[in-house]
Amino acid sequence: MPSSSLRLKTTLFTNYLIHGFGMIILTQNLVKLSHHWNSSLTVASFVLSGIGIGRLVAYLLMGFISDQFGRKTTLLIGMTTYLIFLVATPFNSSVALAYALAILAGVANSALDSATYPLLAEINKNGTSNSVLLKAFISLGEFILPMIVLFLSQNNLWFGLSFMVPATLMALNLANLLPLNVRQSQQVIEEADLxxxxxxxxxxxxxxxxxxxxxxxxxxxxxxxxxxxxxxxxxxxxxxxxxxxxxxxxxxxxxxxxxxxxxxxxxxxxxxxxxxxxxxxxxxxxxxxxxxxxxxxxxxxxxxxxxxxxxxxxxxxxxxxxxxxxxxxxxxxxxxxxxxxxxxxxxxxxxxxxxxxxxxxxxxxxxxxxxxxxxxxxxxxxxxxxxNSSLADARKSINKIDSKLIALLEERFAAVNDVHKFKQTGQIAIKDLNRERQVLDNVAKKTKNKDLVPYNQAIVQTIMDNSRQYQASLK
Ligand SMILES: O=C(O)C(=O)C[C@]1(C(=O)O)C=C[C@@H](O)C=C1
Missing domain, CATH: 1.20.1250.20 (MFS general substrate transporter like domains)
Structure with a gap:
C-alpha cells in the first residue's frame, strides 16, 4: 500500500472515531449544557433533533459536491464543520445558536459519509471490509467518550474538555489531510471499474x-x-x-x-x-x-x-x-x-x-x-x-461458462451451415471481409468493459476463421 494511501486511511478512520464521540457528545453532556443554555432538559433535548435535520438537508448536496468537486473538498467541509461544532458548543450559551451548531454537526456527518464511503471503495477494489471497519471506529468513540465525561465530572474538571479532546484530534487530522493528494491515493480508477x-x-x-x-x-x-x-x-x-x-x-x-x-x-x-x-x-x-x-x-x-x-x-x-x-x-x-x-x-x-x-x-x-x-x-x-473464494471455485465458474459457450458455438455453427447453403446456391465466396469487419465492430460496441474489446475481438476473429474452415470442409 502506498504511504499516501495509508495516511489517507488513518485520516478517514480517525474521523469516524471522532464521529463516535460526536454521536453522543450532546446527550452525554445534556444536563451541563441545559444549565449553560439556561433551558429546561426538554428544550435541551430538542436541540438534539438539529443533528437529524442537518443530515437530512445536507446528504444530497454533499453527495453532489463529492461527485462533482472531489472527495477531498467534501472531507474538508465535513472536518471543518465538525471542528466548529466541537469548539463552539461548550462556550456557547444561547439555545438558538446551539440548535444551529447541532444542524452543523449533522451537515458534518453527511459530508464525511458522502466522501468516505466512495473513497474507501476507490482506494481498495474490495472496500467492503474497510467500510465495515468504520463502524468499529464509531463504536470505539462511543465507548471512550462516556469514560472521559465521567473522569471530568469526578475530578471537577470543565465539562467542555470532553469537546476539546475530539476537537484537538480533528485539528490534527485536518493537518494530516491538507497536504495529501487524494486523487493519487485513489490510485487509477480504471475505466473497467467505472x-x-x-x-x-x-x-x-x-x-x-x-x-x-x-x-x-x-x-x-x-x-x-x-x-x-x-x-x-x-x-x-x-x-x-x-x-x-x-x-x-x-x-x-x-x-x-x-x-x-x-x-x-x-x-x-x-x-x-x-x-x-x-x-x-x-x-x-x-x-x-x-x-x-x-x-x-x-x-x-x-x-x-x-x-x-x-x-x-x-x-x-x-x-x-x-x-x-x-x-x-x-x-x-x-x-x-x-x-x-x-x-x-x-x-x-x-x-x-x-x-x-x-x-x-x-x-x-x-x-x-x-x-x-x-x-x-x-x-x-x-x-x-x-x-470465487478459491482457485477451485473460480475454475468451477469457468467450467460452467464454458459449457454455455460450447452450446452457443454449436448454435452458431448451425447458423453458419445455413449461410453456407445460401452461398452455395448463389455461388458466393466463403470469405467476406466486409461482414467480418461488421461483426468485429459489433463486438466492440457490445463489450461493456472496454478494456476487454481487443480480447473479445480476437476471440470472435478466431471463431470466424474456424467458421470459414468449417464451410470449406462442407460439400
Ligand atoms: O456471414 C457470412 O458470410 C459467413 O460466412 C459467416 C462468417 C462468420 O462466421 O461470421 C464467416 C466467414 C465470413 O468471412 C464472414 C462471416
Whole structure:
C-alpha cells in the first residue's frame, strides 16, 4: 500500500472515531449544557433533533459536491464543520445558536459519509471490509467518550474538555489531510471499474431498488430494538437488571460482529454468504426475542441480534450499491443515508403509535422489518455475480461458462451451415471481409468493459476463421 494511501486511511478512520464521540457528545453532556443554555432538559433535548435535520438537508448536496468537486473538498467541509461544532458548543450559551451548531454537526456527518464511503471503495477494489471497519471506529468513540465525561465530572474538571479532546484530534487530522493528494491515493480508477458490475438491467434495477429499501430497514431494525428492548423485557416480567443487560449484550454482539465480518471479508470472498447468513440470523434472533419468555434464551438472542443486525450489514449493502453505479458514488451514498435518516425519524413515530394499541407485542413489528431485510438479501443472492473464494471455485465458474459457450458455438455453427447453403446456391465466396469487419465492430460496441474489446475481438476473429474452415470442409 502506498504511504499516501495509508495516511489517507488513518485520516478517514480517525474521523469516524471522532464521529463516535460526536454521536453522543450532546446527550452525554445534556444536563451541563441545559444549565449553560439556561433551558429546561426538554428544550435541551430538542436541540438534539438539529443533528437529524442537518443530515437530512445536507446528504444530497454533499453527495453532489463529492461527485462533482472531489472527495477531498467534501472531507474538508465535513472536518471543518465538525471542528466548529466541537469548539463552539461548550462556550456557547444561547439555545438558538446551539440548535444551529447541532444542524452543523449533522451537515458534518453527511459530508464525511458522502466522501468516505466512495473513497474507501476507490482506494481498495474490495472496500467492503474497510467500510465495515468504520463502524468499529464509531463504536470505539462511543465507548471512550462516556469514560472521559465521567473522569471530568469526578475530578471537577470543565465539562467542555470532553469537546476539546475530539476537537484537538480533528485539528490534527485536518493537518494530516491538507497536504495529501487524494486523487493519487485513489490510485487509477480504471475505466473497467467505472463500468460497474456487469449484470443485466432488470437485475440492476431489482438489486439497487432493494438496497435502497435496505438503507431504511437496516437502520430501522436496530433503532426499533434499541428503543424498546428494555421496556419490552420489563413488561414480559424480566428483572430490571436483565432488561438493561439485554441492551449491553446487543452492544457486545455488535462489536464482536463487526470484528468477525471485517476478518471474514478481508480473508475470503464471502460477501454474499455473509450478508445472507447475517440477515437470516438477525431475523431468527428478533423472532426469538419477541416470543421468548426465558431470560437466558433472550440473552443469547440479544447478543446474536447485535452480532448480526449491527455487525456492519448496512455498510456491506452500501458498498454493493456503490459497485453497481461507480460513477455516482457520492450521490448514491447520500441517498442511501437519507433512507437511513428516514428510519431514525419514522421508527419512533410508528412504534409510538403501536405501543398505544392494546395487546400488541411491540417487538413483533421488528420481525417484519427484519424479514424485509432478509428478502433484500435473497435478491442480492440471485442477482449479484458469483464470487470465487478459491482457485477451485473460480475454475468451477469457468467450467460452467464454458459449457454455455460450447452450446452457443454449436448454435452458431448451425447458423453458419445455413449461410453456407445460401452461398452455395448463389455461388458466393466463403470469405467476406466486409461482414467480418461488421461483426468485429459489433463486438466492440457490445463489450461493456472496454478494456476487454481487443480480447473479445480476437476471440470472435478466431471463431470466424474456424467458421470459414468449417464451410470449406462442407460439400
Ligand atoms: O456471414 C457470412 O458470410 C459467413 O460466412 C459467416 C462468417 C462468420 O462466421 O461470421 C464467416 C466467414 C465470413 O468471412 C464472414 C462471416
Amino acid at each position: 463500468q460497474g458490475l456487469v449484470i443485466s438491467r432488470p437485475k440492476k434495477v431489482a438489486l439497487s431498488g432493494g438496497l435502497f429499501v435496505y438503507g431504511y430497514t437496516s437502520m430501522a431494525v436496530m433503532i426499533w430494538f434499541t428503543q424498546w428492548i428494555t421496556i419490552f423485557a420489563k413488561k414480559i416480567g424480566f428483572s430490571t437488571t436483565v432488561a438493561h443487560f439485554l441492551l449491553s449484550l446487543y452492544s457486545l454482539g455488535s462489536i464482536t460482529g463487526v470484528i468477525t465480518v471485517v476478518v471474514l471479508l478481508n480473508r475470503f470472498n464471502l460477501k454474499k454468504p455473509v450478508f445472507v447468513t447475517l440477515n437470516a440470523l438477525s431475523l431468527l434472533a428478533i423472532t426469538t426475542i419477541t416470543l421468548s419468555t426465558n431470560a437466558d434464551l433472550s440473552a443469547v438472542a440479544a447478543f446474536v441480534f447485535g452480532f448480526s443486525a449491527a455487525g456492519g450489514l448496512m455498510q456491506i449493502a452500501l458498498n454493493t450499491l456503490l459497485s453497481i453505479f461507480p460513477r455516482h458514488k457520492g450521490m448514491l451514498t447520500g441517498t442511501f443515508f437519507i433512507f437511513g435518516s428516514l428510519a431514525s425519524f419514522s421508527v419512533p413515530i410508528i412504534t409510538g403509535l403501536l405501543v398505544k394499541m392494546p395487546h400488541t407485542n411491540i417487538m413483533a413489528g421488528d420481525i417484519i422489518v427484519a424479514f424485509v431485510g432478509f428478502l433484500v438479501a435473497l435478491i442480492m443472492l440471485v442477482t449479484l455475480p458469483p464470487e
